[in-house]
Amino acid sequence: MEEELISIKNSAIPLILDAKEEKELEELKLQFLGRNGKLTLALKKITKVPPEKRKEFGMLANEVKEALEEAILNQAKTLKGSVKEKIREKIDVTNPGIKPPLGHLHLVTQAIDEITDIFEKIGFERVRYPEVEWDWYSFEALNFPKNHPARDDWETFFIKEEVHPKYGPMILTPHTSSGQIREMQRRKPPIRMLNIAKTYRRQSDISHVPMFHQFEGLVIDKDIAITHLKGTLDYFVKSFFGENRKSRIRPYHFQFTEPSFEVDVSCGVCNGKGCKVCKSGWLELGGAGMVHPNVLKAGGIDPQEYTGFAFGFGPERCMMMKEGLELDDLRLIYSNKLEFLEQF
Numbered sequence: 287m288e289e290e291l292i293s294i295k296n297s298a299i300p301l302i303l304d305a306k307e308e309k310e311l312e313e314l315k316l317q318f319l320g321r322n323g324k325l326t327l328a329l330k331k332i333t334k335v336p337p338e339k340r341k342e343f344g345m346l347a348n349e350v351k352e353a354l355e356e357a358i359l360n361q362a363k364t365l366k367g368s369v370k371e372k373i374r375e376k377i378d379v380t381n382p383g384i385k386p387p388l389g390h391l392h393l394v395t396q397a398i399d400e401i402t403d404i405f406e407k408i409g410f411e412r413v414r415y416p417e418v419e420w421d422w423y424s425f426e427a428l429n430f431p432k433n434h435p436a437r438d439d440w441e442t443f444f445i446k447e448e449v450h451p452k453y454g455p456m457i458l459t460p461h462t463s464s465g466q467i468r469e470m471q472r473r474k475p476p477i478r479m480l481n482i483a484k485t486y487r488r489q490s491d492i493s494h495v496p497m498f499h500q501f502e503g504l505v506i507d508k509d510i511a512i513t514h515l516k517g518t519l520d521y522f523v524k525s526f527f528g529e530n531r532k533s534r535i536r537p538y539h540f541q542f543t544e545p546s547f548e549v550d551v552s553c554g555v556c557n558g559k560g561c562k563v564c565k566s567g568w569l570e571l572g573g574a575g576m577v578h579p580n581v582l583k584a585g586g587i588d589p590q591e592y593t594g595f596a597f598g599f600g601p602e603r604c605m606m607m608k609e610g611l612e613l614d615d616l617r618l619i620y621s622n623k624l625e626f627l628e629q630f
């Protein structure tokens with residue numbers, strides 16, 4: 287009979303410790319300690335135990351009962367605790383969080399920000415003018431006579447809109463030079479403008495995209511000369527590309543500048559000597575020149591009193607030249623391909 291008590295204990299304890307829910311524990315309690323429970327029934331057999339052994343039997347029975355009660359109580363506590371634990375886990379603000387993937391600014395935006403900082407340091411003010419613009423601001427006021435063939439170089443998008451009697455057709459800005467006239471109309475000299483904006487041309491192939499950016503510098507004041515332009519270009523080239531880089535100006539033609547130049551930067555690989563990358567030792571940056579008197583007049587500024595210089599470059603091109611990036615297809619820059627963009 288004592289064996290029966292021991293086997294009840296041995297079978298009950300593992301079951302109790304295995305219980306996953308309070309309900310299961312309640313059922314086990316009934317099954318062993320309830321009125322018709324196994325232990326209760328076993329205890330009733332005490333009457334059949336010889337009197338001299340009853341005390342021992344009673345003590346053992348008590349021990350088993352206490353062991354079961356204690357196990358049930360402990361397991362109940364454990365179950366409650368683990369529920370609390372789970373709740374605490376959910377709201378534990380000290381737990382390390384799940385890091386969302388971190389993005390960064392687009393490589394062209396990074397270049398624009400850097401260019402802005404460089405020019406702001408020497409007093410240029412960043413501006414932006416309409417990208418849906420009149421022909422007059424983009425061509426006419428910039429000294430392009432009507433139907434002048436040079437207009438074809440700026441493969442322009444035309445907007446289906448009524449032609450304005452003074453300003454002509456409505457277009458998408460094919461270059462940021464329209465901002466020159468807008469700036470002259472907005473304020474009197476001295477002017478130090480940096481116009482960074484989107485520009486649009488009817489072109490799309492591996493080396494052209496229909497939308498790209500330009501940054502246009504314009505300085506107008508008394509006695510502004512080519513040396514000021516050259517100094518500014520040198521400053522920009524050294525700040526953006528590196529201390530050991532140089533700028534060079536070559537004669538060129540634009541309707542809105544006189545004289546006009548193309549600006550080069552010395553190759554970073556061969557330092558101007560000529561190599562496989564650059565061939566001539568120089569890499570082309572963009573256009574520049576002294577503001578044409580007719581342009582000053584169109585902007586309401588007296589060319590007898592004021593002179594100025596202007597330049598217009600592409601941040602995309604500058605960025606690629608700086609990174610030494612030779613893209614097989616320029617359209618990649620605006621393709622939203624993460625494998626490409628994440629590298630910058």
Ligand code: PHE
Pocket residue numbers: 460461462463502540543572573574575596597598599
């Ligand atoms: N607007 C010219 C272009 O798009 C660049 C330029 C700007 C040239 C200012 C001279 C002066 O090519």
